[in-house]
Amino acid sequence: MGMPSNSQPRYEVLWPLGRRAVEPRAVAPRLPDLAGRTICELWDVIFRGETIYPLVRDYIRARYPGVRFVEYTEFGNFYGPRGAEVARALPEKLRAHRCEAAIVGIGA
């Protein structure tokens, strides 16, 4: 507490937050075109993904010939009771499917 000013004490107060521990990291390079690419799907089994993902597939297939989808059922629910196992298995599965892009959802 500092010297009184205008009959009220003054307070020098400390910053109440903490240092950010995460440095910005580069994302993966984007694809120039989705034609002929393999896109993998991950879904947390909520918010109507069972309807949304097929519509997204249709939209992309209609515009990008040769695009291939590996559906979410292949990977499991990363937000479910086996979420940690799903995450652990993910790198190998993505490699096995030659995944070149991924759609992850759904946050709502």
Added chain:
Amino acid sequence: MLRAAALIEQLGIPTASIVASGFLRQAEVVKSGLGFALALAEYPGAPMVDSDEELRRKVEATLAPGIVRALTQGAPARSPAHEEPEPGSVVFSGTLDEVQEYFDRRLWSDGLPVIPPTRDRVERFLRFCGRDPAEVLGVVPQEGREATVLSVAVNGVMAGCRPEYMPLLVAIVEAMCDPRFALEHAGSTPGWEPLVIVNGPLVKALDFNYGQGVMRVGRRANTSVGRFVRLYLRNLCGYRIPPGAGDKGSIGMSFNVALAEDEDTARAIGWPTFAEERGFAPDENVVTVQSVVVITPPTYSAGDRAEDHVRQFAEVMGASFAYWSHTGMKRGFWHPLIVVGPSIARVIAREWSKDDVRRYLWENVKITAGRATHYARMTSTPTFSLERLVAEGVLPAEYAESDDPQRLVRVFIRPEHTGIVVAGDPGRNQSRGYMGNHDQGPPVSRRVALPSGWHALLESARSIR
């Protein structure tokens, strides 16, 4: 969800994350904490309330083009993060009113006035824990900040805690930093709130209320410790309601005051305390943190037999828990907490152990499979299926004994998940139930480490009360 996207980006694979409009600002907070400029694709509005036709139109007009953009162009460039002060630095000097305004504008308060965290006050707190102020207790979501001993002291001061609560506050943050607590989900839409349960000699030493009005604001220890938790979630994790962005509790609930157990009664009736049941010795000071998403009505029960009371728990608390139990069914567990009034505990304990109480609730609280499925589908999961959860090994086989939607399934998934604390008004016959939010905030306990010379420190604190 964005954590999964970050994992994939690390593998060199570009991602598009589907996010509904109302969650875009929270997603930006999470992205900053993950360190990745993840590319988002917006679903306009709320998918759970759109007709099939609306949903199709939104996917074709907005979401799918957004996914293509995210995979081919990435996220828009963001402005560089602004410089932040160093921990422990003075950020402002002003009168009490000016400090309040300064903290309010930066969303560093909880809407109530704070005690100015001056260096003197913070150092007084630090003397009560004997640990390096720079010690990192964990890196907390969702802003990815270091939770240090210093940050505990600063926010403890702000919350109105006494310096001698400091060892307890550190243990609380350690418990919340435990990955099992899943702090990354503390901003989810159900708006759950952590509850701190205090056991051990500190209950009396720090003057916690464990009797009448135990869960009401009014006793400094219970109230300020509860407030501290909410302030910490705001300031270190970034869980802030608007105009902040990290806390998506749709309606939310107020902070819980800390719950202290009436250990005298528990021991007198021959029940282990809550902490003893969690593996701690009777003389250990322990904090347990767990989520609370539902609070039952005050549950009155009368009679001189154990079943008179526990049957009432099953009916009244069971009815409150039944609706949200589908979320636990999806994970295979959730944690109920029953706060049993001391007069009632005395009656029950004459005949039943705590395990008997748990078993009765497990056996007798049920919901029809059809209602559980309906509630899950209303909430977020149109594909919810008890049969599939059994097939996947998440739920015991009995949940899929038939396909009759009228069949009854258990609300309490395993008897051992139920916590029981004796507390409240010994002069009345009331208990209450608290429901944890499935795998978000399951109970995590920590022993409270006291510094050397604790008793002298405590005496010195008492002398200025």
